[in-house]
Each structure stands twice: as C-alpha cells, then as structure tokens.
Amino acid sequence: MRSGPGNGRKLTVEEREELRQRLGRGETHACAAAAVGCSTRSIRRWQRRSGGLPVRRTPRAALRLSLAEREEISRSLRGGESYREVAARLRRAPSTVSREVRVHGGRRRYRAWQADRQAVRRLRRPKVAKLVHCPRLRAEVERRLGERWSPQQIAARLAVDYPEDAAMRVSHETIYQSLFIQARGALRLELARHLRTGRTHRRRRRPAEGRGHLLDMVLISARPADVADRAVPGHWEGDLVIGKAGHSAIGTLIERQTRFVMLVHLAHGRLAEHVRTALAAKILELPAQLRRSLTWDRGKEMAEHARFTVDTGVQVYFCDPHSPWQRGANENVNGLLRQYFPKGTDLSGYDASQLDAVAAELNARPRQTLGWLTPSEAFTRAVAMTG
Numbered sequence: 001m002r003s004g005p006g007n008g009r010k011l012t013v014e015e016r017e018e019l020r021q022r023l024g025r026g027e028t029h030a031c032a033a034a035a036v037g038c039s040t041r042s043i044r045r046w047q048r049r050s051g052g053l054p055v056r057r058t059p060r061a062a063l064r065l066s067l068a069e070r071e072e073i074s075r076s077l078r079g080g081e082s083y084r085e086v087a088a089r090l091r092r093a094p095s096t097v098s099r100e101v102r103v104h105g106g107r108r109r110y111r112a113w114q115a116d117r118q119a120v121r122r123l124r125r126p127k128v129a130k131l132v133h134c135p136r137l138r139a140e141v142e143r144r145l146g147e148r149w150s151p152q153q154i155a156a157r158l159a160v161d162y163p164e165d166a167a168m169r170v171s172h173e174t175i176y177q178s179l180f181i182q183a184r185g186a187l188r189l190e191l192a193r194h195l196r197t198g199r200t201h202r203r204r205r206r207p208a209e210g211r212g213h214l215l216d217m218v219l220i221s222a223r224p225a226d227v228a229d230r231a232v233p234g235h236w237e238g239d240l241v242i243g244k245a246g247h248s249a250i251g252t253l254i255e256r257q258t259r260f261v262m263l264v265h266l267a268h269g270r271l272a273e274h275v276r277t278a279l280a281a282k283i284l285e286l287p288a289q290l291r292r293s294l295t296w297d298r299g300k301e302m303a304e305h306a307r308f309t310v311d312t313g314v315q316v317y318f319c320d321p322h323s324p325w326q327r328g329a330n331e332n333v334n335g336l337l338r339q340y341f342p343k344g345t346d347l348s349g350y351d352a353s354q355l356d357a358v359a360a361e362l363n364a365r366p367r368q369t370l371g372w373l374t375p376s377e378a379f380t381r382a383v384a385m386t387g
Contacts, residue, residue, distance in 0.1 A: 011038060011046050019043060064119070065092075065100060070112035073097060077107050084228075088221070093325050130170055131178050137168055141175060151175035214303055217318045220295060220326055227293055227317075230257045233382035234292035236314075237330035238279070240270060240301055241337055243347030249301075250347050250355060251279055252337065254329045255290075258378035259370065261333055261362045263355035272303035280311045289386040293317060295327055336362060 011019070015036050022032040029040040065073075069090055076086040083101070087094040101107060104115035131138045137158075144154045151172035162168035227235045235256045240249045251264025264282045268274045283291050295317045296302050305316040319326040340358050341347060363376040370378050 011036075011042060016046060019046070064123075065096070065116075067112065067116045070100070070115050073100065074110055074112040077101065077110055091320065093323070095325070130174060134167055137170060140168065141170065145175075151179075214298060214300070214305065214318070216306055217298070218315065220317045220319050223293070223295070223317045227256070227295075232292070233257045233379075233386060234286075234290040236283070236291075236294045237327040238294050238296050239327065239330050239334060240266075240275070240299065241334055241341060241347070242270075243341070244344050248347035250337075250341070250350070251275065251282070252330060252334060253279075253282065253294075254333050255375075255379060255382075256295075256329055258375050258382055259329055259333075259367055260375040260379035261359045263359045265350075265352040265355050267352075270301055272301055275301040276304040276308045276311075280308055283312055283314060287383065287386070288313075290383065295319065295330075297324075297327065333362065 015038065018036055019032055022035060023029075023043075027035075029043050033040045033043055069092075072090060073086055076089075083098045084094045087097045090097070100115065101110050104110055104118060131141060140158070141154055144157070145151075149157075154175060155170055155172040158168050158170065226232045233255060237254045237256060239252050241252060242249050249266050249270040251266055253262040253264065254260070262282055264278050266274055266278050268277075279294075283294070291312060291314050293315045296305070297319050298321065302308075302316065302318075305318075309315055324331045337358070341350075360376075363379070364374050366372045366374050
C-alpha cells in the first residue's frame, strides 16, 4: 500500500519512470503526483537529486502562432503582402506578424516549418530565468527599476548601453514575469511598487462572455482602409475612463490622424443612454467633415450605438475582443489621463470646464508621431485643409 502524499518517502524506480513520462507529456506536478500517489515535494526532491528537471513540452497556448498560421504568413510574404494585410486576415496584431518574421530570418529567408520548429524548441520547459543566472544583468535591471524606469525603457536602453554584450539583453516581458511570478526568484517583489501601475500582480482578464453582447455591431474588419491608415482626418477612437468604485466616468475621444483629444463630461452617469447623449452633443460640435467614424470597444455603455449613428451620422465600429492595439491612440491617452485622474478618483467632482482644461493641456504637448507638432496644431491644419 502506498503511503499518503507528503510523507517524504523514497520514490520507486517504477514511480520515477512514470513521473518522467507524465511530466514529459506536459502534465503539471500536481496531476503527476496525484496519479503516482506521492507529493509534489517528493517530485521536486527527486528532480533536484537527479541533477535537473526532466524536459517537458509546454502545450501550445492559443495566443501563440500555429503551424497553419505560419504557413499562411510564408505564402503571403511570397505574394508580396504587407504585415498589416497578413495580420488582418489572421486576426492578429501587426506587431505579432512583423516580430515573427524578423525573429525567423526576415522576409526573404522566412520558412514556416523552420520557424515552427524553432518556436517549439524555445517552448521547452522548465527554463532557468535569465535574471537568475546573470547577476550583473539583474543588478542593472534592479537599479533602473529603483529609478522608476519602466521595463520597456530598461529593455530598450540596455541594447543602447551594451551594444556588444549579448548577456546584457532582456525583454520587458521577462522583467514583468520576474516581478509578478515570485517563484522565479529573480527580482525582489518590492521593486514592483516602482512600476507606473503600482501593481504587484497581473490583473486577471474578465471573460468576454461575462460582458454580454451588443446587438447589430459593425466590426472593425468592415472599417474602410482610409480609417486604418489614418490617411483622412475625422475618424475617432473612444472609451471611458472609470472613476472610484465604478460609479463615475469620463468619456474620451481621440482623432486618429492628429491625436487631438476631447473629453466628454458624463454629468448624469455612464449608462448607455447617458453616454449616447453626451457623446452626440460633443461630437456635433465638430464640422461635418471631421466627424466620419468612431471606433469603440465592446463595452455595454455603447449599447445605443445605432441611435447614436442616426443622431450624428457617425458610424461606430467595434474592436475585436481583447485587442487594445486596435485603439492604440486612445489607450495611450487614457494612460496619460491617469496623471490627472489617478485610479480611485471620484470623477463626478469634475465639471465640463475642468475637463476641457485638461484636454487643452494634452493637446498642447508636442508629439513625436506628429513630427513634434502638437495635436492642436495638427488638428488646426486638418480643419483648414478640409474646410
């Protein structure tokens, strides 16, 4: 009779072989321990004594590219298509496609089967975190986190400061994981408090089915090409910035070409009727040629989008689930607004004139993407050209 889990008994030869097979198939320690009748501590002890962890393959997550998708990328590149065209057909971010091609040889040398084989090889687990076995890199990352640099700034700057030293390279995602997954033992948890969000763990995404579905949505895939490439002014992105306990909100509107910001005062609340009324009043302040379309996420506050379109003549397009890059300008501005309205702020205490003052300040900041013009200057030019 086998002893109960956690008693520290020695594993038999048969049990060790079964564990190798189960872990090699990708089972977790907990599942393998339950099947064999030992504790997870016994498995870890055996792995340490045997000189390392048995290599196992991690099941491919849905977020990772499949072999079929890589074959589609390869065919599309030979046909001369752009990354954005391929990404739109695969319903992936353009950055995902461009990074995939760049990492696996570039446009001319990309081959689907080679890329997939290399990707699967990199997925093998477990791995020792790079920040664990490279103390010099870890010290540099910790120093810059202490100076309130973001992980992305750290990763980019390391490549500039150490151009010839491959050991001094780390991705921003590795830094985040080392902060949020303390089992890796790479970075001290208290350093996470220096991040802009101040969070010490990743926020769990709410399942899409829990949000309900809006009726008669026109999806972003139906949006005209001149909206996607920002060729014509008058196309907007919108969202809500939520206040304390979800009881107040501010509407945000960002013009895609000029990054011009308008803030919408929601005096009566953030229900669909209130949002429709306030958005319509704000957008009708614009000249007709500068109110062409509005791209929004799938929040229930836009349940009255059809009536909004009738009232304003502005077609509303809805993003794909969990695709914030499809409203990239809006996401960026919402982050900037937290400098003025930190999380936990009761937004009902701000009136329309105060929101206009904040918008004016944002619109007076020069932007690199505009050639260091301000959004106000770029928007003024757009009005003059379309007038």
